[in-house]
Amino acid sequence: MIPAISIGPLVLPTAGLVYILGAWFSLSLVERTAKHLNLNAEKVYGVAATALFGGLVGARLTFVAIYWRAFTDNLLGIIWPLNTGYNLFGGLVIGAAAAFFYGRYHQLKPGETLDALAPGLFMVLMVVSLADFLAGPGFGTLSRVPWAITQYSMRRHPVQIYEILVGATALFVWWRLRDQRLFKGQLFLMSVSIYSGGRLLVDAFRDNAWVTSGGYHIVQIICLIMMIGGLYLAANLSEKEIERRRENKTS
Numbered sequence: 001m002i003p004a005i006s007i008g009p010l011v012l013p014t015a016g017l018v019y020i021l022g023a024w025f026s027l028s029l030v031e032r033t034a035k036h037l038n039l040n041a042e043k044v045y046g047v048a049a050t051a052l053f054g055g056l057v058g059a060r061l062t063f064v065a066i067y068w069r070a071f072t073d074n075l076l077g078i079i080w081p082l083n084t085g086y087n088l089f090g091g092l093v094i095g096a097a098a099a100f101f102y103g104r105y106h107q108l109k110p111g112e113t114l115d116a117l118a119p120g121l122f123m124v125l126m127v128v129s130l131a132d133f134l135a136g137p138g139f140g141t142l143s144r145v146p147w148a149i150t151q152y153s154m155r156r157h158p159v160q161i162y163e164i165l166v167g168a169t170a171l172f173v174w175w176r177l178r179d180q181r182l183f184k185g186q187l188f189l190m191s192v193s194i195y196s197g198g199r200l201l202v203d204a205f206r207d208n209a210w211v212t213s214g215g216y217h218i219v220q221i222i223c224l225i226m227m228i229g230g231l232y233l234a235a236n237l238s239e240k241e242i243e244r245r246r247e248n249k250t251s
Contacts, residue, residue: 002134015131022127023052030120036178037116043106044116050102051117052124055095062090111185118174118188122195126167133160141207157205166198182241188232193230196223 005012009132027048034044063085064071071077103113132138141158148155174191181187200223203209210218 003136013135013170014226015135018127018131018134022124022130024118026123026127027052029104029123030117033119034116037112039112041114043108044113047099047103047108047113048117048120051095051099054098055091056086058098059086059088059091062087062094065090065095075241109184111188114185114188118191119171122167122170122174122191125195126164129160129163129167133158133164137208139207140205143205156207159202159205159207162202162205163199166195166202169198170195179244183237186238189230189234193227193234196227196230199223200227 002014005014007015014249027045030048031041031045031212034041060078066087067085099117103110136151137159139151140159140162143155143157147158149158150156170191173194174187177187177190200220201218201225203217206219209220212218212221
C-alpha cells in the first residue's frame with residue numbers, strides 16, 4: 001500500500017512511524033483512563049510501558065533464539081538493525097509477564113488495573129492493523145464488494161480496516177460502560193469479549209491467516225476461547241455482585 005514515505009533524501013517506513021506514534025498515543029490513553037477511574041496513573045502507566053518495552057525486547061529475543069544460526073557470525077545483528085525480525089507470540093508472552101510482575105511488585109489490584117489498561121491494549125491492536133495495512137504484508141480474501149481494495153493486482157477485503165473497526169467498537173463499549181460497572185474488571189472482560197467476537201468473524205476474511213494442519217484459523221480459535229471465557233466470567237461475577245448488594249440491603 002504505502003510502505004514508505006519520502007521526505008527529501010529521507011525514506012521513512014510507514015509501519016515504523018505508526019508504531020512509534022501508536023505507542024505514545026496508547027500510553028497517553030492509559031494514563032487518562034487511569035485518572036478517570038481514580039487510580040494511580042503513574043503506576044498504571046508504568047505497567048503499560050513495561051508491557052510495551054518487555055514485549056518489544058521479548059519479540060526480538062525470541063526471533064533471535066529461533067533463528068540463532070543466522071546471527072552466529074554477526075552478533076551485532078542481534079541489536080542492529082531493528083527494523084525487521086520479531087516474533088509476535090514471544091513478544092506477547094514476555095510483555096504480559098513483565099507487566100504482571102511489575103503490577104505485583106507495586107501491589108496493584110488486577111481487576112481495576114486491567115480496566116484502565118484495556119483502552120491502551122485495543123489502541124495497540126488497532127495500530128498493528130494500521131501498520132499492516134500501510135506496509136502491506138497482510139491481505140484479505142478476494143472480493144467484489146464496493147469497498148474492496150487493490151492489493152497485488154487483485155481486489156480484496158480490507159481486512160485490516162475491519163480489524164480497526166472492531167477495535168473501535170471495543171473502545172466504544174468500554175466508554176459506554178466506564179461509569180456503570182458492577183465490579184472491578186468488568187470493563188476489561190466485556191470489551192475484550194466484544195473485540196474477540198469481532199476478530200473471530202473478521203479473521204475469516206484474512207487470506208494469509210495462521211492455520212493449523214487441519215485448516216483451522218489459529219486466531220479464531222484463540223478469540224473464541226477468549227470470548228466465551230470473558231463472557232462467562234463477566235456473567236458469573238456480575239451475578240455475585242448483584243447478590244452481594246441484595247444481601248447488604250436486607251441486612
